[in-house]
Amino acid sequence: MKLSEEEVRKITFEAISELEDKATPEAVKELVRRRVESMGGDYKFEKGDxxxxxxxxxxxxxxxxxxxxxxxxxxxxxxxxxxxxxxxxxxxxxxxxxxxxxxxxxxxxxxxxxxxxxxxxxxxxxxxxxxxxxxxxxxxx
Amino acid sequence: MPYEFEEILETIRMTEIEHFDIRTVTMGISLRDCHDRNIEVTKQKIYDKILRYGKQHVKLAKEVESQYGISIANKRISVTPISIPFDACNAEEFIEIAKTLDKAAEEIGIDYIAGYSALVQKGMTNGERELIKSIPFALSQTKRVCSSVNIGSTKAGINMDAVMMMAEVIKLTAEKTKDNDSIGCAKLVVFANAVEDNPFVAGAFHGVSEPEIVLNIGISGPGVVLEAIREAGNVDLQQLSEVIKKTIFKITRAGELIGRKVAEKNGIPFGIVDISLAPTPAEGDSIADILKAMGLEDVGAPGTTAALAMLNDSVKKAGLMASSSVGGMSGAFIPVSEDVGMIRAVHAGNLSLEKLEAMTAVCSVGLDMIAVPGDTAVTTIAGIIADEAAIGIINDKTTAVRIIPAYGKKIGDFVDYGGLLGRAPIMEVRTISSAGFVGRGGRIPAPMRSLTN
Structure with missing residues (x-):
């Protein structure tokens, strides 16, 4: 399943609000990665880097x-x-x-x-x- | 401009002309949780685990290559020494495991997978004995599996029973793979003081104190060092050491960057940079040529050991400064068949086995990719292994023997594997006998050096 930028952004915001004050960049990235993987998504994180x-x-x-x-x-x-x-x-x-x-x-x-x-x-x-x-x-x- | 014109061109020259590349990115995978009473389940667990971690290894490494413009010559995998988690297996079952490793490597698209290994410097378990017995069959029935056995260490001494066994294993492996110039022996390393995080196949394995998964890298770059030495011209040795250090510093920095990026992409921890200068059979990518550029007429001339010692030491000093994660072997490699300059020196009669042995006392690793006559006695091979191991344990360094008693070949013949393994001339071995000594068996006690506490 191909995820759009918009969908990934939504997942990211959800992750940030879920983590609250523990939301370091690493923690957010990790959580988003897990979410996307569990959805069977193949959004390329590495494109960003x-x-x-x-x-x-x-x-x-x-x-x-x-x-x-x-x-x-x-x-x-x-x-x-x-x-x-x-x-x-x-x-x-x-x-x-x-x-x-x-x-x-x-x-x-x-x-x-x-x-x-x-x-x-x-x-x-x-x-x-x-x-x-x-x-x-x-x-x- | 944030970088000088010359700096940018220097990097381009290194990567495009002087063969600077990353010799290997090796993913170490622990197989300690893969044992099962049923061998079929064990095999499935091994296969699944390697695939789970390694599936993307080649693809991600290639992405990093194109991103940074530095090529990665080999993408490989090392696993826990097979004898440890699967100690309850017999020889036939070990061969089945070797075939599973081979299949997993093929599926991932890598050329070698290493860790068909045993660590027996002090003594052997039943499983380890079975694994060693199975090596000739495993190596002749697989293409990608590499094997290593550690027979000595500074703390334990040299297990001479294991040395004799390994000499027999090497001879049998040569015979079992005689149709391909005894290629099985090129995938079999006998170590003393083996290191747990060595990324260089064939001797790599994922040591018992390593984490679940890790990514180690080995840099290369003899061509870059060679050009720097040539460019330096007629300077004294202290200045020459500076030139070598500056060059190594740069390539180690680039190496670490690449290693970290590949690890990051895989989402696994980065382990170590092995700062060994590893040659390839490509013209200009030779340790022998560096020694010649330092002023020797050819490798093997008196002074060779001193020149190599200085080169090796400079490499280490620069590497240590460049990276906080230096590990593995970290020195200069002198494999004969993989280095055109070495091949030439042997062919011209300038480099003997004895001189090579002396050179191994001051560099990593040991007698590497040495082809000898097929009729070399088992006890003579055991003697060669024992000599190398002695150099290792007394000097507290890693030494290795990767010797090919090429079946049916004589002095003057060649073995030719093509690719990175290259081609090797059959070298002369002294035929005076070591049988009485190596036949005594038992263990050479740990040296004085072991009592450091």
Missing amino acids: ASSGRVILTSFGLNHPGIVAGVTKALGDANCDIQDLSQKILGDFFTMIMVIDISASQKDLKEIQEEMNKIAAQLKIKIYLQHEDVFRYMHRI
């Missing part, structure tokens, strides 16, 4: 006109917010890194990755999209 927060887009390849336009148009269509952009040209080689927020997007990270793979093939460049956490864990203590 995957699309919340920021992802880093890295693209590179041989420089030619239209790369930035192609990538940003696809991101705009997917309702992704570009928060930062840095670009360098080394010889014939083009590198662009973007920090994008995909939480407002109707698509999840996986769908945006698939979209970007198509763009990468058209533009003959490489595009990688990774969740920001991996960079934070590796490079920040």
Whole structure:
């Protein structure tokens, strides 16, 4: 059974009022998860984590006109917010890194990755999209 | 920009070019509540429990892979050492349990399930004896089951009766799987000081002090370390150690993140990060190449043990700083068949069994994926196991022997398994006899080191 956002929100409010002052985020999440499972629902909780927060887009390849336009148009269509952009040209080689927020997007990270793979093939460049956490864990203590 | 341009490119380079991946995410499942007087009910309980926890394991791990852009090479499962909950079983029943594990692994879509194991360092129960007897049959009649037996520990000494039994088991396993280059032996590990939270198959099992369910991960990344050493150029060894530590720190951090996310998705507790540098047969993903980059002409040259000791120590120091959940083996692995550089060194005659044995004194784990002639005597194999175990118990570290007396093969031949198990040249073994010593039986008493209280 597929549950809508609205139904899950209703279950969540019920859980919060039931838990009263014991309603920590973890307790609520756990209770909601149990409720949804007991209803036989298959609402994907993980979608929330995957699309919340920021992802880093890295693209590179041989420089030619239209790369930035192609990538940003696809991101705009997917309702992704570009928060930062840095670009360098080394010889014939083009590198662009973007920090994008995909939480407002109707698509999840996986769908945006698939979209970007198509763009990468058209533009003959490489595009990688990774969740920001991996960079934070590796490079920040 | 919250990250430097170079930092982002460094991460991309590691994951896309230098083979940085998570070597394994291993779900440990306790089977201690699965016993029943009726073997059919026992089998059903085992199957149901593994499926209940493991059903989504592969799918969820794949989701994390695509989310973070770091690939996870293996998704695996370890279970309670089978001899413990099912001690009342006989050999035939144990084989049935092995087949059940195999079926569960196939259903989940994983390549290996580990924990067909017994811990007999001090002595054996009847069930443990039956399980050990069943190993050659279990491994030849299943594809995905891995087995391990712990025959020694610093606290207990070395159970030499078990060592002899295991040597016989290894020979019989080689014969039973002779049509596939004695592949059964590649799935059988003999340990001293086995660890309870090791995520690396074939030696993994879900130890008795572990919780109901847990997720452990093993990182990889020899390629990343290799590139960092090459890039560092001609620096002194202290500086080189710094370079290794910085690199390992980063990959351990990423590893822990991935492990925690997979555990979170499964809704189960996260256990440990094993910071072992595990090679794969892929070009550039080799421990041997790291040792060469450190300045040795080839692995096996005098200085190899020192270089490996330094590498191993640097890995540990950085890993400990990067994660509060370091466990498992946590060192450098030197499996011969899974490391192209090692294969080359053996093939060129630069690396002997004796040098490998010395190397195992300073790294995890031991003589791993070593192919020897099929006619190697049982007592000689027992001698090799006893030597490794002695290194382990005296130095208070884990050692293991995964040796393949390849049926019908001679020095100069190869065994070839493809995939992650790779291919191994048949190595020379000294033929002077150990029979009188290993044949005495009994137990080598626990060493001085055991009296730490």
